[in-house]
Amino acid sequence: MKMTGPRDLATRVARRKLYDGVFGILGLLATFIGLITLTALILDLATAGGSRLSWQFFTSFPSRFPSQAGILSAWVGTALVMLVTALTAVPIGVAAGVYLEEYARKNWLTVLIEINIANLAGVPSIVYGLMALGLFVYQLRLGHSILTAGLTLALLILPIVIVATRESIRAVPGSMREAAYALGATKWQTVKDHVLPYATGGILTGVIIALSRAIGETAPLITIGALTFIAFLPGSPIKSEFPFVSYEWLMSPFTVMPIQMFNWVSRPQEEFHLNAAAAGLMLMVMTLAMNGLAIYLRYRFRKRIKW
Amino acid sequence: MSQSNYAEIGQVTTRPQELAAHRTKRRVRERLIEGLLFFSALSSIGITAGIVGILLYESLVFFEHVSVVDFLTDTQWTVLFADAHYGIMPLVAGTVVTSAVALVVALPVGTIIAIYLSEYANSKLREMIKPVLEMLSAVPTVVFGYFALLFVTPLLQRFLPNLPGFNMLSAGIVIGIMIIPYVSSLSEDAMKAVPVQIREGSYAMGATRLQTALRVLIPSAFSGIASAYVLGFSRAVGETMIVAIAAGQQPNLTLNPMEGAATITAYIVQVSLGDLPHGSIAYQSIFAAGLTLLLMTLAFNIGGYLLRKKFREIY
Numbered sequence: 001m002k003m004t005g006p007r008d009l010a011t012r013v014a015r016r017k018l019y020d021g022v023f024g025i026l027g028l029l030a031t032f033i034g035l036i037t038l039t040a041l042i043l044d045l046a047t048a049g050g051s052r053l054s055w056q057f058f059t060s061f062p063s064r065f066p067s068q069a070g071i072l073s074a075w076v077g078t079a080l081v082m083l084v085t086a087l088t089a090v091p092i093g094v095a096a097g098v099y100l101e102e103y104a105r106k107n108w109l110t111v112l113i114e115i116n117i118a119n120l121a122g123v124p125s126i127v128y129g130l131m132a133l134g135l136f137v138y139q140l141r142l143g144h145s146i147l148t149a150g151l152t153l154a155l156l157i158l159p160i161v162i163v164a165t166r167e168s169i170r171a172v173p174g175s176m177r178e179a180a181y182a183l184g185a186t187k188w189q190t191v192k193d194h195v196l197p198y199a200t201g202g203i204l205t206g207v208i209i210a211l212s213r214a215i216g217e218t219a220p221l222i223t224i225g226a227l228t229f230i231a232f233l234p235g236s237p238i239k240s241e242f243p244f245v246s247y248e249w250l251m252s253p254f255t256v257m258p259i260q261m262f263n264w265v266s267r268p269q270e271e272f273h274l275n276a277a278a279a280g281l282m283l284m285v286m287t288l289a290m291n292g293l294a295i296y297l298r299y300r301f302r303k304r305i306k307w
Numbered sequence: 308m309s310q311s312n313y314a315e316i317g318q319v320t321t322r323p324q325e326l327a328a329h330r331t332k333r334r335v336r337e338r339l340i341e342g343l344l345f346f347s348a349l350s351s352i353g354i355t356a357g358i359v360g361i362l363l364y365e366s367l368v369f370f371e372h373v374s375v376v377d378f379l380t381d382t383q384w385t386v387l388f389a390d391a392h393y394g395i396m397p398l399v400a401g402t403v404v405t406s407a408v409a410l411v412v413a414l415p416v417g418t419i420i421a422i423y424l425s426e427y428a429n430s431k432l433r434e435m436i437k438p439v440l441e442m443l444s445a446v447p448t449v450v451f452g453y454f455a456l457l458f459v460t461p462l463l464q465r466f467l468p469n470l471p472g473f474n475m476l477s478a479g480i481v482i483g484i485m486i487i488p489y490v491s492s493l494s495e496d497a498m499k500a501v502p503v504q505i506r507e508g509s510y511a512m513g514a515t516r517l518q519t520a521l522r523v524l525i526p527s528a529f530s531g532i533a534s535a536y537v538l539g540f541s542r543a544v545g546e547t548m549i550v551a552i553a554a555g556q557q558p559n560l561t562l563n564p565m566e567g568a569a570t571i572t573a574y575i576v577q578v579s580l581g582d583l584p585h586g587s588i589a590y591q592s593i594f595a596a597g598l599t600l601l602l603m604t605l606a607f608n609i610g611g612y613l614l615r616k617k618f619r620e621i622y
Contacts, residue, residue, distance in 0.1 A: 020515035027423025030416050031436045034443045037484050041446065044458050095347035103341055104348070117351050122538055122608055123601070124545020126572050127358060129579075130597040134361035138585060155354050162351065186333060188340045209445070216447025219547035219572065223579045223593075258449040258548075265453050265552055273457060280450045291445045295438050 042284060049277025057278060061231040062260065066271035071279055073230040074260035077146070078215060080234060080249060081256055084150020085214050089157050090207055096158075097165025097203075102191055120159040128156045129223030137224055144225035146234060147250040152220050157210035164206020168199040201301030205294045212290035216283060218258040229263070230255040257283050362601060365594035372588050378595065384558040384574070386589045393592065395599055397558035401475065401568035402603070405550055406543040408479025408564050409486060413539055416483075417490025418532070422520045424491070425498040437492070444488035452552030455481040460553065473555030473567035481553070482546045490539045497531020498524050530615040537611035541604045547572035571600045 060070025104110040132152035136142045142151075172195050180190040196203075234252035257279060264276035370378070373393040381394025420440070424433050459477040464470050470477075501524055509519040525532065555567030556577050569577070575593045583590040 016515050016518065020517045023419075023517045024423070024427050027419055027427055030419040031423060031428075031440075033416060033484065033487065034436070034440045038439065038443055038446070040458065041450065041454050044454065045450070048457075092347045092350055095344045096351060099341075099344035099348040103344060113348055113351060116355050119608065120351065120354060122541035122604055123358065124541070124547070124572065124604065126545060126547045126575055127362070127597050127601050130365075130575070130594055131354075131358045131361045133579075134365050134594070135357055139361075158351065158354065162348075186337050188337055212445055216445075216449065218447070218449045219551075219576060222576050225579065258447050261453070262449050262548065262552065265449070265456065273453075276453055280447075280453050283447050283450055287445050287447060288442055291438075291442050295441070 042281075045277045045281040045284060048274055049279070049281045052274050052278035053281065057275075062229055062263075066269065066275055069264075069272075069275055071257065071260055071282065073233060074255050074257045074279070075282075076233055077230070077254040078256040080146050081149045081153065081221075081254065082211060082215060084147060084250070085153040085157065086207070086211060088151060088154035089161050089210065092154075093158050093161025093207075093210075094165050094203060097162045097169060098191060098196070100162070101166045101169040102187070102195065117159050117162055125156055125217055126219040126223055128152060129220030131155075132220065133224050143251060144227070144253055145251045146254045148224050149221050149226060149254060149256070152224055153214040153217055156217065156220060157214050160210040160213065161203075161207055164210070165199070165203050168202020168206070169195060171202065172198045201297060205298045205301070208290050208294040208297070212287045212294070215290070216258055216287055218256075218262055221256060221259060222262070226259050227253050227255055257286075358601070362594055362598045365591060366598045368586070369588060369591035369595040373595075382560050384569075386578075386592050391588075393588075395571075395596065397560040398569060398571045398574055398596060399599065399603075400560050400562060401550070401554065401558070401570040402544055402572070402600070404562055404564050404568065405475045405479040405482060405546075405554060405570055406540065408476060409482035409543040409546075410536075410540060412480055412483025413486045413490050413543070414536060417487045417535070417539065418494055418525075420487065420491040421494035421498060421532075421535075422524070425495045426516050426520050426524070440488040440491060444485065446485070448485070448546065448548040449552070451481050451485055452549045455549055455553035467565065470565055471555075471567055473553065474565055475550075475554045475568055476564040478550045478552075478554040479564060482543050482549050485546070485549070486539045486542045489542055490535050493535030493538060494528070494532045497528035497535065500531065501527045529618045533611055533615050533618070537608055540607050544604055544607075545572065545600065547576060551576045571596045 056068075057070045058075065059072055060068060061072055062074075063069040100110065100113065104113075129152060132148060132155070136148040136151055137144065142148045176194050176198065177190050180194045185193070230253065234249035234254065261276050261279040261283065264272045264279065267273075378393055378395055380396075381392050382396055383392035383394050384397045385392045424436065428436070455477045456472075459481055460470070460472060460474065463474075463477055467476075498520075505523060505527060506519060509523045514522070550570045551573040554570065554573060556569050556573060557567060558574070559566060559568035561568060575596055578590065578593045
């Protein structure tokens with residue numbers, strides 16, 4: 001290295017400090033990109049779609065006339081698909097997480113399952129759609145139905161639920177388990193009565209985030225053949241006569257909110273774009289509310305539980 | 308444990324035979340539950356097996372009619388025309404260009420955010436910024452597609468008057484913004500995991516925060532940062548709705564982001580929305596396209612894995 005005099009050194013130090021400061025400002029600006037984009041997005045949707053939001057918009061079927069079209073079949077479809085997804089993904093995902101964290105021996109099969117779950121996070125969602133098309137629609141003949149859609153999204157969010165379950169179970173201290181064992185509890189009693197209750201907050205947070213991702217998923221549902229124009233509702237799950245519940249709706253064709261929005265945004269007419277913006281605004285409200293709830297819950301549980 | 312269980316145990320302990328029976332019952336139940344949990348965990352392997360199996364099985368029908376050589380070397384993708392060509396290259400080009408634009412946006416910005424959050428920001432600012440970034444990654448992609456087509460494209464057209472309405476540039480930029488949180492949060496975790504002594508050593512030598520980040524943290528956390536980049540790439544390549552809405556539906560063999568072009572994913576959506584019969588070559592082509600997509604992400608993941616292995620730092 002070249003020898004430098006004290007003055008030379010001082011200018012170099014000053015220059016380093018300047019770079020450091022400039023990067024500090026650059027970093028701050030970069031972090032605001034997220035905020036700026038979110039604000040621009042919401043304002044854009046609100047100014048375009050705000051005027052279309054009315055009672056009529058929520059209670060109307062899609063229509064050839066943009067001003068009469070609504071999202072009734074779309075939000076009902078979204079709610080029913082999410083019901084199937086949650087009822088499938090949550091039990092299986094939590095069970096898998098419990099197994100991997102509490103029961104699994106450290107062998108090649110466990111390692112394989114772990115690598116596999118990590119890799120599933122990188123698989124594009126449309127590939128899940130193609131798999132569901134081949135498996136559920138053509139092999140198992142479940143049709144282009146709410147059941148198929150719910151199962152497809154369940155597979156998609158299963159890795160998220162498993163990872164969230166594992167992380168929150170891992171946070172429960174080992175002394176809790178040892179205390180339970182010392183009192184003669186079996187493994188399952190320990191898990192069910194002591195580990196899971198403490199992990200519930202974390203699991204719930206993960207499930208909500210996973211479901212908020214599923215609500216916005218469009219591509220896999222288009223791939224399994226969701227319709228874009230549905231002017232009827234699936235059969236009601238509750239019947240007035242015995243046995244009071246009906247599963248007919250599971251096999252019904254459907255559309256969901258993001259597909260309805262996609263349909264409107266890909267039409268050339270300007271008026272339909274307004275409907276798309278209104279539907280997008282509703283989607284944003286739903287996903288942001290769910291994420292906000294998850295962030296709040298995480299904060300609450302983190303604060304309340306002190307080991 | 309519930310009240311009744313205690314009562315039950317109380318009764319059982321008085322008679323040895325019943326105690327033994329109770330133990331056996333308990334053991335059977337434990338085994339049954341463990342088996343059930345095990346099969347749930349195994350289901351994740353089932354998903355992978357299903358994906359690979361179905362894609363290969365359905366693609367076979369396609370490759371019975373189209374040779375693999377044609378598929379890889381033909382420069383036209385005109386499956387829906389009378390004069391059908393089955394060259395995947397135009398679709399691959401569309402995917403590569405949109406992903407490249409996305410990575411040009413997301414990798415630098417994501418890395419800068421990661422450095423800023425891990426080295427510069429105080430905990431209060433971090434608690435505020437992280438949820439916002441998390442929300443950004445939660446926005447449905449169809450909404451981002453709307454944003455790309457009806458907000459970003461008109462904005463870009465002010466500076467680039469010749470930009471067509473459907474173009475890969477705006478789709479790529481929006482995908483890039485979408486994957487910033489994936490890149491930044493994983494990179495930040497990796498930088499946080501670098502032991503504090505290494506950082507202190509650098510500061511003790513008189514390095515600034517920036518020098519420490521660039522010369523010490525990034526090399527030390529390289530394997531984690533590489534995973535973040537690989538995940539970002541996987542997301543960009545597989546992104547569907549943004550490109551289907553904003554980049555156009557025409558296969559176009561070009562590397563110019565100012566043009567419109569269909570990607571692999573956009574093509575799959577286009578065919579899925581049509582009413583082609585199952586079993587026709589055009590219909591089966593979506594599985595071949597999906598297989599190509601999966602192999603692209605797989606190749607990149609393996610590349611990332613090897614890179615990580617080579618540069619892994621163990622403390």
